[in-house]
Amino acid sequence: xxxxxxxxxxxxxxxxxxxxxxxxxxxxxxxxxxxxxxxxxxxxxxxxxxxxxxxxxxxxxxxxxxxxxxxxxxxxxxxxxxxxxxxxxxxxxxxxxxxxxxxxxxxxxxxxxxxxxxxxxxxxxxxxxxxxxxxxxxxxxxxxxxxxxxxxxxxxxxxxxxxxxxxxxxxxxxxxxxxxxxxxxxxxxxxxxxxxxxxxxxxxxxxxxxxxxxxxxxxxxxxxxxxxxxxxxxxxxxxxxxxxxxxxxxxxxxxxxxxxxxxxxxxxxxxxxxxxxxxxxxxxxxxxxxxxxxxxxxxxxxxxxxxxxxxxxx
Numbered sequence: 001x002x003x004x005x006x007x008x009x010x011x012x013x014x015x016x017x018x019x020x021x022x023x024x025x026x027x028x029x030x031x032x033x034x035x036x037x038x039x040x041x042x043x044x045x046x047x048x049x050x051x052x053x054x055x056x057x058x059x060x061x062x063x064x065x066x067x068x069x070x071x072x073x074x075x076x077x078x079x080x081x082x083x084x085x086x087x088x089x090x091x092x093x094x095x096x097x098x099x100x101x102x103x104x105x106x107x108x109x110x111x112x113x114x115x116x117x118x119x120x121x122x123x124x125x126x127x128x129x130x131x132x133x134x135x136x137x138x139x140x141x142x143x144x145x146x147x148x149x150x151x152x153x154x155x156x157x158x159x160x161x162x163x164x165x166x167x168x169x170x171x172x173x174x175x176x177x178x179x180x181x182x183x184x185x186x187x188x189x190x191x192x193x194x195x196x197x198x199x200x201x202x203x204x205x206x207x208x209x210x211x212x213x214x215x216x217x218x219x220x221x222x223x224x225x226x227x228x229x230x231x232x233x234x235x236x237x238x239x240x241x242x243x244x245x246x247x248x249x250x251x252x253x254x255x256x257x258x259x260x261x262x263x264x265x266x267x268x269x270x271x272x273x274x275x276x277x278x279x280x281x282x283x284x285x286x287x288x289x290x291x292x293x294x295x296x297x298x299x300x301x302x303x304x305x306x307x308x309x310x311x312x313x314x
Contacts, residue, residue: 001024001025001026001046001047001300001303001304002026002028002041002044002045002046002047002065003020003025003026003027003028003045003046003047003048003049003300004027004028004030004038004041004042004045004047004048004049005017005027005028005029005030005049006030006031006032006038006048006049006050006051006053007029007030007031007032007049007051007052007072008029008031008032009029013286013289014029016290016293017029017293020293020297023297023301024301024304025297025300025301027049028041032051032052032053038053038059039059039062042059042062042063042066043062043063043064044065045063045065045066046065046066046067046068046303047066047067047068047069047070047300047303048063048066048068048069048070049070049072049296050069050070050071050072050078050079051071051072051073052078052261052280053078054078054079055069055078055079055080055084056080056083057080057083060080060083060084060087060089066087066089067089067090067303068089068090068091068092068299068300068303068309069084069089069090069091069092070092070093070094070296070299070300071091071092071093071094071313072094072292072296073093073094073097073098073283073292074093074094074095074098074155074204075093075204075205075231075232076091076093076313077204077205077206077232079091081313081314084314085314089314090303090309090312090314091312091313091314092299092309092310092311092312092313093311093313094291094292094295094296094310094311095154095155095311096155097288097291097292097295098282098283098284098285098288098291098292099155099156099158099159100159100285100287100288101282101283101284101285101287101288102156102230102282102283103156103157103159103160103163105230105256105278105281105282105283106156106160106200106202106228106230106254106282107160107163107164109228109230109254109255109256109276109278110143110148110198110200110226110228110254111143112254112276113226113228113252113253113254113274113275113276114140114141114142114143114198114226114252115140115141116136116139116140116273117276118273118275118276119132119136119273120132122273139251142168143164143167143168143169143198144167144168144169145168145169146169146170146197146198147169147170147171147172147195147196147197147198148164148169148170148171148172148196148197148198148199148200149171149172149173149174149187149192149193149195149196149198149199149200150171150172150173150174150200150202151173151174151175151189151192151199151200151201151202151203151212152173152174152175152201152202152203152231153173153175153179153182153202154202156202156230157173157200157202158182160200161173161182161184169198171184171185172184172185172186172187172192172195172196173185173186173187173192174186174187174188174189174191174192189217190217190220193217193220193221193222194220194221194222195222196221196222196225197222197224197225197226198225198226198227198228199221199225199226199227199228200227200228200229200230201213201227201228201229201230201231201232201235201236202230202231203231203235204231204232205231205232205234205235209235210234210235211234211235211236211237211240212235212236213227213235213236213237213240213241214237214240215237215239215240215243215244218237218240218241218243218244218249218250219244219249221244221249221250222249223248223249224249224251225249225250225251226250226251226252226253226254227241227250227252227253227254228253228254228255229253229254229255229256229257230256230257230282231257232257233255233257233258233259233260233261234259236255236259238259238267238268238269241253241269242268242269245272245274245275251274252274252275252276253269253274253275253276254275254276254277255269255275255276255277255278256277256278256279256280256281256282257280257282258280261279261280262279263279295310295311298310
């Protein structure tokens, strides 16, 4: 079975993918930046292991034998599901495989913003690390004693919430409905924004959630609060975020995802010391990759044997 892994692969991981030939899977690695190679490989591909590069009609039309688009992760907003269904191409995701990594990265971003790691790191490297302005003391903070509002309560918040509670934070959440097995305060979205010192986004991108964090909602947030996003970039209105950082109520943000990816190098957020940025890698650990390949390989073998696919979306 011909499989495309549409993401870069480090040497050890690439070697582990090569070992899948023993199970009948011929996996070709194609970095997301190499569309020329991708479209060459699509001509004979049976399965596409998709990470972030959008899978649209053009991609599917270039793959006459394509039978499965396997999302390496959870969100399928980057796949044209209607066209896949029309073509008879199955689409699957893999909930839970990256949850631990995303939960840890979310916490790391929050701590980096609270402790001003970006300016401190730059100053130490530049030789001025012990000459920082004393007024910065008023900005340094801890998780303990703060209220953390989680928007959405899927697999990642379920891992993150007890960690935050153990660190001394009060955790509240907002979701489409109350979770009967969760002993945390369930509050409406606007109430969550008004009472939280840290707000973290954990919801899928849909037409209803696009620019959920707009100017009105950002102005609702508590003075001196910070915003963390490891979900999808388009959940936030970038212009409104910049305004909220410039004029309040926000004092910082931690972002792993962006509306446009790769993001233009001249994006106005890039030069700010009050924002910590990472390039959509919250999910990416060796452990996540191992769990993901196990699910993806299993689905390929299920496909080959005409068995029901795991976590089928379409």
